[in-house]
Amino acid sequence: VPPRADMHKILADLPRMQARLTSNENPFGPSDKAKKALLEAVNEGNRYARERIMSLRSAIAKEEGVSEEHVMLGAGSSDILLAAALNYASKGGAILSADPTYASLVRSAVDVGAGWEKVPLTKDYAHDLDAMEKKVNDDISLVYIVNPNNPTATITPSDKLRSFCEVVSRRKPIFIDEAYIDYVDDPKGQSMVDCVRKGQNVIIARTFSKVHGFAGLRVGYAIAQPEVIKELSKYTNGAFNVSATSASAALASLQDKEFTKYCVQKNKEAKDYTYSVLKKEGYAYLPSHTNFIMFPLKMNGKKFSEEMLKRGVGLRNWEFYDQQWCRVSLGTMEDMKLFADAFKQIS
Numbered sequence: 286v287p288p289r290a291d292m293h294k295i296l297a298d299l300p301r302m303q304a305r306l307t308s309n310e311n312p313f314g315p316s317d318k319a320k321k322a323l324l325e326a327v328n329e330g331n332r333y334a335r336e337r338i339m340s341l342r343s344a345i346a347k348e349e350g351v352s353e354e355h356v357m358l359g360a361g362s363s364d365i366l367l368a369a370a371l372n373y374a375s376k377g378g379a380i381l382s383a384d385p386t387y388a389s390l391v392r393s394a395v396d397v398g399a400g401w402e403k404v405p406l407t408k409d410y411a412h413d414l415d416a417m418e419k420k421v422n423d424d425i426s427l428v429y430i431v432n433p434n435n436p437t438a439t440i441t442p443s444d445k446l447r448s449f450c451e452v453v454s455r456r457k458p459i460f461i462d463e464a465y466i467d468y469v470d471d472p473k474g475q476s477m478v479d480c481v482r483k484g485q486n487v488i489i490a491r492t493f494s495k496v497h498g499f500a501g502l503r504v505g506y507a508i509a510q511p512e513v514i515k516e517l518s519k520y521t522n523g524a525f526n527v528s529a530t531s532a533s534a535a536l537a538s539l540q541d542k543e544f545t546k547y548c549v550q551k552n553k554e555a556k557d558y559t560y561s562v563l564k565k566e567g568y569a570y571l572p573s574h575t576n577f578i579m580f581p582l583k584m585n586g587k588k589f590s591e592e593m594l595k596r597g598v599g600l601r602n603w604e605f606y607d608q609q610w611c612r613v614s615l616g617t618m619e620d621m622k623l624f625a626d627a628f629k630q631i632s
């Protein structure tokens with residue numbers, strides 16, 4: 286399992302970054318309406334935030350077409366991923382996931398004794414659902430799928446994933462991490478929330494960190510069967526895990542459709558521009574369904590990241606399938622122009 290991110294290195298590098306393109310953050314958030322709600326809530330910062338948390342939970346349930354008992358809040362979706370890791374690791378066996386994928390849940394489960402069964406992505410960098418289905422046996426405690434996937438930005442076709450959920454969830458719980466779902470075409474159609482509505486043992490994780498611009502405010506949620514929510518709730522303090530300020534801001538942001546639409550549009554513009562820069566320099570890239578782009582490098586990844594950082598651009602490098610890769614988050618157009626200038630110098 287890949288190691289956890291090196292917090293000290295990230296902190297040491299931050300002051301050198303004019304363009305911060307390391308962590309798939311939203312450069313436009315939070316929205317003005319969210320900020321206003323947040324400031325108002327500060328006045329009640331002396332009170333435990335039960336009502337605000339319950340209002341947010343209720344609004345999310347309504348938005349997703351499920352009951353409140355199907356929803357669990359978290360301080361970011363990392364909270365949900367950790368609760369699932371601890372819950373399913375405690376049952377013994379292994380987590381089944383793609384490789385590469387977002388490592389946090391697997392890492393936490395392995396840290397407390399679970400195994401890890403990994404399956405490479407297909408040639409289109411989608412989850413290889415046939416191969417994953419074949420690996421599902423008594424020893425698997427949870428199937429973890431990230432769609433769209435991080436770090437590749439690629440999508441697994443929703444019709445195939447829906448059939449997979451229908452069949453495989455009868456045998457094992459399936460956790461679908463939809464952190465980037467708001468950036469795909471037709472998010473509602475591509476989300477697997479309907480599998481939960483149909484009563485399947487599927488757990489969906491969502492975050493406000495991306496399209497709502499809340500990475501530092503920390504709000505995320507799970508949607509799953511009520512009995513699964515009860516199990517996961519053992520590993521988080523549901524009454525208090527979101528602050529009054531963040532809960533109020535999230536509620537305002539949930540209703541601010543104009544803002545999220547704007548962010549998706551700006552992200553698309555930054556993506557198209559970055560594609561054109563890569564193409565012009567003779568680079569390929571994986572088609573992105575998220576707010577970042579993954580592309581194969583022609584030099585050592587660590588060296589590349591260091592050279593970009595010297596020019597004020599922070600990004601991340603990866604190595605998988607015998608290839609060095611760069612993952613660049615999509616920032617403002619100004620950020621991407623800095624990226625382009627630096628990239629032209631060293632590519």
Ligand code: PLP
Nearest residue numbers: 361362363387435464492494505
């Ligand atoms: N899941 C995926 C796929 C992610 O990429 C991230 C963060 O980048 C997270 C979950 C965790 O985000 P947060 O805890 O901020 O909701």
